[in-house]
Amino acid sequence: SSPPSPILSSPTSWSLSVPPSPSPSFALSSLSPTASVREFSSEQAEELFDSSSPASSVEEGGFLPFGHELEGDSISSFSPSSYDCFVCSSTHTRPGDLAEHMRRQHDVEQYCRETAKIAELQMERCPSCLQVFSFLTRHKVCTGPPAANPREKEDGAEVVVQFAGKEWPAGVPKPPSGMPHPNTFAAAKRLHDAVPAMAKTNWVQLLTLVLRNFADECGEDGSEQGMVSSLTALMSLSKVLEKPRGGLKGAKAARNRVMRFFEAVEERDLSSFLTEPEERKISQFEETQERLDQGAVRRATAKLKQGGYFSKATSILKSEEKFNPATVEVLAKLKEKFPEPPSEKIGRIEPPGPASPFFVMDDADFTKCLKKVFNGASGGRTGLTGDHMVPILHSAEGRAQLLRVVALIINGQLPEWMHPYFAGFRCIGLGKKVRPICIGEFILRLASKCILQMVDKDDVEKFFMAKGNRKNVFQFASAIMNGQDSLVHFVSHLMADPKKPDRVVAKIDGKNAFPSINRAAAVNDTVEAFPVLHRYLHWLYKHKAHVYNGTSAITSHTGILQGEGCSCIVFDTGVQKILVKAGNVNHDRVGFDLHILAQRDDVYLVGAPEDVRAAYNVLIKGMAELDIEVQPAKS
16 A cells, blocks of 8 residues: 655655665655656665665664655666645645645635654645745745744644734734634626626525525534635625626636635635735735726716706815725825824723613615615725615525624624624725725725614714704704705805904814824713614724725724715714814803804804803813814914
């Protein structure tokens, strides 16, 4: 019988125990399969295999080195026709193909400690990122310091190196072994704009299966490895819709990929769909996606015109804020937009208690929310959009499973290690000032839409439009549709009042307000005013999040993620307290005259000069307490 493969320390250090025999001759062929056989005596064979080995003394019964076989008393060396992956047992024809397979299909922790097996298969391991290559000299990606080797715990158990050389949010537990890094699911190819008609039935069946598996595994009877496989399938759905070609052939290819993915999910083997995209291709895809978003802007303005919001549509078309491509300069400016505050200012978001309400929604209300997110918005890192999810609208079973997953997210019932997969945003720089806009995954946008639907609209209006003692504080952004136009008309009306000729108007504008506001203070104020949001906001903001510009991760330490569904109401609620405080200043003065009108962080003070001055000072101090810097040039 053939002996098992050996485990050796390096590909050039062979050791062999030769059984005693009366001076036989050994046949050793060169590495070329077409070379002639060369004859060696037993002494020469011993010298060939043992002299270069660091362990020249080997007991009898030792194994032959890889690429050699024993036929009788003859040892023949040959060029292997295949190289088997020791992680998944897949077969490859060259060491380079095997190395590329292991880098793309397996995490580093699955093979980084198998030094002997790596060497045996004629590969090398990078000392920085711990990935394998057939020729390490060609690997020029790693520029940082070498990664630390796996350490050992106090009890002697090995600690597996996970996601070596890749960024992971600090403070978030790492996932179980076998779960790919979030970068694995980033889209690197253009997707179908919508699911082809001939693939819709299979696509709905696939969505239903994947969502059901994920909801079941995250329940009480789920297993850790079940969560890994079901989350992997959920995050890989966009891989099915990659568009290699158009027309009828592209539609047939999409249908076939859907069917193959369905079978892979049932067999829990998604290796063929999990090729980790190259960084260059991810960057190219996101630049292309940003250009496609310009078309989404035009479609959005057309919808506004149909709804009668002509001024808003006109302002969008006149806007000079364009999407900036993912370059080094843009990345540097974006990093400045996400400051890291001192540790004493970070604060703590209060966890939900037993009295915090859970999210419950019936199918009719969920269907209304689902229709609202089919708005042509671009996708997050995976590229999946609402247009891809439209077919599930017509499947009662599919909607039920999607609602189960949304409820798990809103109620904060997912494991903490899943946070980076759902809360990892695609970040783009908008306009000359490179304003950071975060684009989340479709399922997270749907979750925020559903939980906002549970907030009573009358409570929102009362909170933002009549909170002051004299009802003189108004936040137009959250309480009034097209509030910016209403604010302008209201200011003009107040200033044109003939009974108040001495009125003045002052404006305060925050600088980089959304990413800078004290996150804990804003979230805690929001859940106090609107308790139904508590569980969702605590899950979303309790950990630092990663936003990605191209392939570069930026850590969001504090602030609100501008573009996330609940970000506006959280920001407005966090600022409302200081607006109310400023609105009550000087209220005992005879002839008190003050109105505070706000559109997010743009605040207008209208009234008597002495009252406006006093309120202005209170607002400046309050914004500093919330870590919001005032822009003198726009105030």
